[in-house]
Amino acid sequence: MKLTSLLFISFILSLVSAETHTWYFETGWVNKNPDGFFEKPMIGFNGTWPLPILRAKKGDTINLYLINGFTDRNTTLHFHGMFQNGSSQMDGPPFVTQCPIPPGETMLYNFTLTQHGTYWYHSHTSGQYGDGMRGIFFIDDTEPYPYDYDEEVMLSISDNYHQNSDYLTPRFLSRFNPTGAEPIPDSSLFNETRNASWVVEPNKTYLVHIVNVGRFVSQYLYMEGHEFEVVEVDGVLVEKNTTDILYIAVAQRYSVLIRTKSDASQNYAFMNAFDDTLLDYIPNGLILNSTNWIVYNETAELPGEYTTDLTQYFDDFYLRPLSNTTLYDDPDFVVTVDVVMDNLGDGVNYAFFNNVTYTAPKVPTLVTALTAGKYATNELVYGTNTGSIVLQKGDVVDIVVNNQDTGKHPFHLHGHVFQVIERHPESDTDVISFNSSDHAEWPEYPMIRDTVYVYPQAYVVLRFVADNPGIWFFHCHIEWHLDQGLAITLIEDPLGIQSNPNQALSDDFINSCTKNGIPVEGNAAANSKNFLDLTGQNVQVKPLPTGFTARGIVALVFSCIAGFLGMGAITVYGLADIKDVEHRVARDLDVDIDDDDADGATAFEEGSSSAGEVGK
Template sequence: MFKILLLLSLISLALGETHVWNYTAEWVDANPDGNLDRKVIGFNGEWPLPVLRVKKNDRVEFYLTNGLEDANTTLHFHGLFQPGSAQMDGPEMITQCPIPPGETFLYNFTVGDQVGTYWYHSHSPGQTGDGMRGVFIIEDDDLPYDYDEEVVITVADWYHKNITELIPDFLNLYNPTGAEPIPQNILLNDTRNNTWNVEPNKTYLARFVNIGGFVSQYIYMEGHEFEIIEIDGVYVEPQTTEMLYITVAQRYTVLIKTKDNTDNNYAMMTRFDIDMLDVIPSDLELNLTSYIVYDSDKDLPGQYYVDSLDNFFDDFTLQPTNNETLFDDPDYKITVDVAMDNLGNGINYAFFNNITYTYPKVPTLMSVLSGGDDASDVSIYGSNTNSHVLQHNDVIDIVVNNLDTGKHPFHLHGHVFQVIARGEPVDDADPPVAFDYDNHTEFPEIPMQRDVVYVNPQSYIVLRFKADHPGVWFFHCHIDWHLIQGLALQLIEAPDVLIADPEQQITQNHIDVCKAAGVPYEGNAAANTKDFLDLSGENTQHKPLPSGFTARGIVALVFSCIAAVLGLIAITIYGLADIKNIEEHVAEDLHVDISDAEDEVSESRSSLIENRY
């Protein structure tokens, strides 16, 4: 009997607990920075969204009902591998149909062996910036570090307008350079002037998550240090620093040791990376001061200044505690050039190798599962999806050569990757530097691992991973604006294994959501179910600009058109008006001496006649 009970206990531990959550995404009122009331996306009428906690091997049953009424939605559990459950990964039209208003989607998966700090957010355009994001923690009963108390600290940029309002102005002929909208504020734990009450002689485990949509941030504290122990769900050999640099979607778990007295309170600072902003409005506060409070009766500190922001910690030096050595040479290489440019409609887009990601008519995972023998043919996934078919357990390199003058944080779904090379930033005045397999610094023996990493301006990164998680995985810039511009590609990993696995087949709930959304759940990227090699009618990007036409040319064209329209309006007004001495009035409005103007017209007319004959 004892053996049976022990066996049942071990099975229970292996299977884990089941967490059932029922949430309705809906618009609620909020004013996180204290400056403006606006609509945000809350759950069950509340915002910020809750911190969700599970443990290894736990099961999640997350019922998401779309109560937005005016928009589709989705949910992505960022950083989770989704073993056997690729359809639960969340990106719209990649692994799932969007959830239309009034419908409920069940995200049903096991978290597996992962532990650490993650987050969840909408993967429908703009909704992360509108507040649909929260922290997801996989607790570890065997955490190899001692601490007294845990704290979760989120940082984010914040806009006073809804992102869905800003998108039409962003993707617009009148924004030909693709300048991103500038946030109005920095938030810490979805507020400003945050107070963190601490006790002396304690060790705090702090989970930092950048849940914003655009700007990377520096984080530093007066009189305290960060001891880094985990990044993006990967334990690392501890390293101490005075400053973190955290891009959107990255996570750092650190230990912070408090002082042995309560003599003072201290400032915790977060600061925008201003190199990511095209313009800096005069009223934009670049620093946010929060407070580490030992004694609430004492004065709060002022802003804490540092000599330089160049001393932030370089995550490339971190070494995972699993001591996983560099994978073997790659079986398959994906090399992409990042560029921002205009297409024939005058709008600025983002490109991998001249392709701006254009969503297919059928979610790609469903094209795999309905593709049969054609599923290994990359062409069925569309001309504008930048797709790559990977073989099971192959070693893959992704080389990103950044031709752009800005940083980009890139995220790979379904995996962590080894970061085996990252070039130094290159000055705008110099040409970009691409990675060269025949001439590079030595790869680290035990590379840093994470699921989001930034590439420096006009430089490169090289990422290596093993294709051991069958599924369809998105690789994209995690700046919301750049994903909206199309800076993404997709990896179709082990399609034969996916098709053969009964656990990977589309659930009936998923099919019902697709039907309600009016989205096909079978066929190639063009929704063709009869001939998967026929892409007639697929979604494609706009045609290119005429040769030699640049963003500067578009600016000139736009303002010329504006001037022409204003000129026509003026002509119409004056032409329809019954005004005596109209010539004198027009000349006066234009600050022109009419006698001089008449002389110039006469001379021009004579010259024109001479040249014509």
């Protein structure tokens, strides 16, 4: 039988075996105490939290009805790492690929799974996934797993705040926080709890799927007496790599094989530790290194904290995809962005790509791409504050991120995976930016994933093929930094989006826009008459003024006058002959004074004793 016939039969069988998964989830607040220290409202589905683990297989259809059960806020849902081929409007970021879902309304997220591996889902509305709206989504392959194992385990790690985003976010984005110091978490979580026990059996191989669903802090994972064997990152199968320590930034995923021992008499520590270099300070009582347990014997003693040298963690840059995909051809288009954190005129600290802090347009960018006609290829129509870049179909694209900030940043690209072809080490002194004529040798088989961290004051070079027409966000996945505006928008093959009938706006999409008073046509300024006229578009706050403003000059003058008056008053009173000054001082110090000491010398013989008693 010919190979083409075999492939056709395989395709038909996959269609026959494909399933449709229909889920109805209503958002709402659920009181929970995740870390055992503090009870607070968490965002749950259908009155429960944590959110369910979703599981399907490649080729299946997803019908997820998200019902906004809140009475006072919009919501959205993003399926992190899923390509959404031909279904860009199901991707989730508000004002990028959809209008936010208003209270009491429902949106159907309908799409077909084209990948396999470890993913997750979360709200893309500010603050909500940090408040609990997040869960693991695993997609099985239609082919057998390439590595042998006995049992699967799902594991999430995250950071946890005792205050919700309604309290934290306005205090973070405030002129009273001019340095942009991120709120410090109150604890870390391990499968949405603390001090968890994982009961295992001896002589077994466990396939453990790990997701960092936190909003801020990267974490180290390591185990007493056991090793990780890495077999997948961000849904991409890799050649096996064994390590003692994993470093997982927020939004990253790993699948690892863990082999248990033959001796079941002893239990072992399974540690998750914060990367404290991301924290501006470490509060008293914050537990950086949290202990969980690998339990062989439930009657045996549980071990205490286990420590190791965390600087020796595994560098994911050297992972090789199991597909042996080689380095893509030289780029047709290079996107270079410089990361800076700085203050604008309102005193708030913002995040910038190339001096632009992302500011949402008045209509979703997808709406503009669909309704702008021939102007859809003109970046101007998408607004000057969205960081919008138009990509041509089939182009090989490089994204060069020059991190001029002193902190690590995990960057995520929607709609694609990318090859990580260079990541420069951290610089403790000067900022090191990418130089196309002077760089390290690039690997033949680069690591492929969708979320990668860049070191402080260094750079990373990412490469992908623009083969998925749609609107795709590229942003820092530290939620605080996205709130500060660290994002750009990639408009990929906009004419291809227009010509695909599957990209037509759904009724739920239009309903959400209508209920929110958002037009479903027009440019970034909601202008559908002249797409090149951006009058009235949303723009970032004006910069801090240079030099002295009129108000500043007035303030300076009055400050100087007040200073001179104060100095004058000190001089006058300092030179004045104050009557009975010795008696006044002695009275204030509660000591005795010899009235016969006419020359002003004080007698502290008894007073010294009294003063000494006070000191005791």
